[in-house]
Amino acid sequence: MSEDSSVDPGGPTEEPTGRPLTxxxxxxxxxxxxHFAREGMTSELAGFVDHGLPADVADHDGNTLLMLAAYHGHAETVAMLLDRGADADRRNGRDQSPVAGALFKGEDDVVRLLVAAGADLDAGTPSGRATAQMFGRADLLP
Incomplete structure (x- = not known):
């Protein structure tokens, strides 16, 4: 990712010394x-979130850390982000939800976590419910 000014930093504004970040x-x-979210580097990512990075920080395409972790099948990272307040329903710029992404990728454990967290199965395009039907995974949904 480039240092794109359209990135929604919504994140840390100071380093531990109190100096504002550029x-x-x-x-x-x-x-x-x-990178931590995509690679499932849960403890490293938790450190960032615990030190002020919003759990819902998004890139210029609207992909949150939760979306990236869900899409790449990192259940432990998804659970950590949910525990720290990540929005299970926040859709990216293409109107895709984390649960639909996890269903598309066949990440059953991630789907179960998102469903347990109350993910809206009817939100997004296609919705999680429609994605589950497309891929024969309706058994994962309540």
Whole structure:
């Protein structure tokens, strides 16, 4: 990811010393956090969130950390983000929800976590429910 000014940093504004982060530093923190989410680096990502990075920080395409972790099948990371207040229903710029992404990728454990967290199965395009039907995974839904 480039240091795109359209990134919604919504995140850390100060480093531990109290000095405000520059826009470039904020973009780098967001970039690292997205890498951690994609790779399932749960403890590293938890450290960022525990030190002020919003759990719902999004890239220029609207992909949150939860969306990235869900899509890549990292159940432990998904659980950690949900525990820290990530929105299970926040859709990206293409109107895709984390649960639909996890269903599309066949990530059953992630789907179960999102459903247990109350993910709206009828939100998004296609919805989680429609995605489950398309891929024969309606058994994962209540």
């Amino acid at each position: 826009p470039e530093e904020t973009a780098r923190v967001v970039e690292l956090s997205q």
